[in-house]
Amino acid sequence: MEIIIGKMSGFCPGVKIAIQMAEETLKNGTAYCLGEIVHNEQVIKDLENKGMITVNSLEEVPSQKTVMFRAHGEPEEVYELAKSKNLNLVDLTCEKVKLIHEKVKKEREDSFIIILGKKNHPEVIGTKGFAGDNSYVIETEDDILDAYMEFEKSGLSNVYVTTQTTISNKYCDFLINEIENNFIEAEVLIDKSICPTTEIRQAETEKIAKDVNKMIIIGGKHSSNTIELFKISKKNCEKSYNIETVEELDLTDFKNTDKIGIMAGASTPNKSVEEVKNKLEMITK
Numbered sequence: 001m002e003i004i005i006g007k008m009s010g011f012c013p014g015v016k017i018a019i020q021m022a023e024e025t026l027k028n029g030t031a032y033c034l035g036e037i038v039h040n041e042q043v044i045k046d047l048e049n050k051g052m053i054t055v056n057s058l059e060e061v062p063s064q065k066t067v068m069f070r071a072h073g074e075p076e077e078v079y080e081l082a083k084s085k086n087l088n089l090v091d092l093t094c095e096k097v098k099l100i101h102e103k104v105k106k107e108r109e110d111s112f113i114i115i116l117g118k119k120n121h122p123e124v125i126g127t128k129g130f131a132g133d134n135s136y137v138i139e140t141e142d143d144i145l146d147a148y149m150e151f152e153k154s155g156l157s158n159v160y161v162t163t164q165t166t167i168s169n170k171y172c173d174f175l176i177n178e179i180e181n182n183f184i185e186a187e188v189l190i191d192k193s194i195c196p197t198t199e200i201r202q203a204e205t206e207k208i209a210k211d212v213n214k215m216i217i218i219g220g221k222h223s224s225n226t227i228e229l230f231k232i233s234k235k236n237c238e239k240s241y242n243i244e245t246v247e248e249l250d251l252t253d254f255k256n257t258d259k260i261g262i263m264a265g266a267s268t269p270n271k272s273v274e275e276v277k278n279k280l281e282m283i284t285k
């Protein structure tokens with residue numbers, strides 16, 4: 001049996017830095033994290049054992065305590081709230097996401113902002129929070145008409161289009177094409193902000209999935225980038241499996257398989273990949 005592991009498997013640079021910074025912060029004592037630090041239960045449990053307390057809102061954080069904002073980023077008003085509560089903010093927002101916030105802040109002065117991505121994804125909620133009222137999130141082509149109506153109401157003539165960093169590249173291009181066909185009267189500036197690591201990981205997933213008999217995607221079931229990887233994998237390799245931990249791996253599914261591919265999402269630790277590989281190798285023993 002041959003096992004092919006994607007070179008891009010595991011933490012992306014933004015998540016890697018966020019986890020390292022969180023670990024450093026926790027050395028000084030308890031720190032609150034607004035929302036799940038990453039969509040991976042093992043990573044969360046590990047940090048909670050080191051003193052992290054996950055909360056759903058800043059209301060749960062006592063004033064003057066330390067709070068961490070995760071790699072996905074937060075809306076502008078949440079930064080203001082943290083300031084007004086005198087919280088010690090440790091901002092783990094990925095530099096690439098911060099750059100999107102800065103650009104959106106600049107463009108919102110004279111453009112209607114369109115964000116391509118999942119409406120309830122934390123990163124998109126954060127970016128929307130910086131985009132202000134004259135903005136719209138387009139998740140599917142069904143949203144384009146409503147976005148256009150909001151654009152007309154805004155009285156603006158420019159449109160600035162940005163994206164969630166982990167959106168599927170192909171679907172993003174499809175939506176951009178639809179926008180260009182529908183916003184004919186507007187001056188549309190497209191600024192695709194897909195993270196290069198996402199694109200490379202998706203392309204590698206496609207390549208491996210085409211080449212193997214079975215494919216395993218490791219990552220949280222609620223992780224947007226993992227869901228995307230699984231879709232790509234399934235399209236190119238019918239026998240694709242999404243597991244979050246090694247415990248979910250059923251070896252009977254992989255007996256008599258010549259080639260197995262493994263790819264892991266951006267919030268999956270390398271340890272999980274190693275565990276899956278080691279368990280698969282037991283089949284040959």
Ligand code: SF4
Nearest residue numbers: 012014094096165195
């Ligand atoms: S996927 Fe890219 S943009 Fe998102 S956290 Fe990771 S490095 Fe940053």
